[in-house]
Amino acid sequence: MSIALRRLQSRASAANEALDQPLSPGERETMICAAAEKVEELLEILRVDHRNDPNTRGTPRRVAKMFVEELMRGRAVAPPELTDFENRLVYQGMIVTGPIEVRSTCAHHLLPIRGEAYIGVLPSAEGKVLGLSKYDRVVDHFASRLQTQEELVRQIGDFLWENTKPHGLAVRISAAHMCRMQRGVRAANGRMVTSAYFGAFSEAPALKDEFLRECALIDNPAR
Ligand SMILES: [Zn+2]
Numbered sequence: 001m002s003i004a005l006r007r008l009q010s011r012a013s014a015a016n017e018a019l020d021q022p023l024s025p026g027e028r029e030t031m032i033c034a035a036a037e038k039v040e041e042l043l044e045i046l047r048v049d050h051r052n053d054p055n056t057r058g059t060p061r062r063v064a065k066m067f068v069e070e071l072m073r074g075r076a077v078a079p080p081e082l083t084d085f086e087n088r089l090v091y092q093g094m095i096v097t098g099p100i101e102v103r104s105t106c107a108h109h110l111l112p113i114r115g116e117a118y119i120g121v122l123p124s125a126e127g128k129v130l131g132l133s134k135y136d137r138v139v140d141h142f143a144s145r146l147q148t149q150e151e152l153v154r155q156i157g158d159f160l161w162e163n164t165k166p167h168g169l170a171v172r173i174s175a176a177h178m179c180r181m182q183r184g185v186r187a188a189n190g191r192m193v194t195s196a197y198f199g200a201f202s203e204a205p206a207l208k209d210e211f212l213r214e215c216a217l218i219d220n221p222a223r
Contacts, residue, residue, distance in 0.1 A: 015146035035064035084128030101183030115175025127165035157196035168200030
């Protein structure tokens with residue numbers, strides 16, 4: 001095993017936790033090569049002739065690259081920088097943004113999770129007010145890990161709460177899990193909803209209700 005690879009592997013942590021340092025492009029390439037060898041081995045154990053089968057010939061590297069550069073990228077890169085706007089008008093009303101596309105991977109089965117996130121913010125005069133696209137980036141960052149939906153909603157919430165210091169924060173995710181649809185009970189549909197509330201939202205049920213009403217209006221603007 002190369003020294004570079006041993007160094008990479010010595011820093012194992014939970015599937016949805018950041019590595020202790022972002023990986024350089026060279027380190028990601030080392031990881032892709034090592035993972036591709038293991039995917040080859042997996043296919044061989046499953047008795048897939050990937051060397052001669054035209055359909056799976058490039059699969060080991062493709063799968064390895066997909067895990068490192070896409071599905072688990074949010075562990076190996078720094079979180080988005082949150083540049084803010086000055087809250088000049090000291091806007092104190094509720095901001096609700098969504099639906100934000102959620103594309104993640106279930107840590108239990110390595111199958112896709114697809115859904116939408118909604119974020120509600122009650123800004124504070126001292127805190128940061130973000131451009132809307134920043135919320136999309138934050139969701140994407142934490143979703144690009146092997147996740148459980150319960151922990152994903154919490155990670156997004158904790159990050160925004162600590163870094164933007166609003167008066168209140170609400171995060172809600174509604175998502176479908178392919179591990180329920182492609183295997184097991186093979187449910188045709190069925191979603192899971194998770195939410196996390198911080199500050200004023202966790203103290204006042206009326207604020208939660210208003211947030212949930214806004215989420216429903218975003219989904220069905222005609223109502
Ligand atoms: Zn699963």
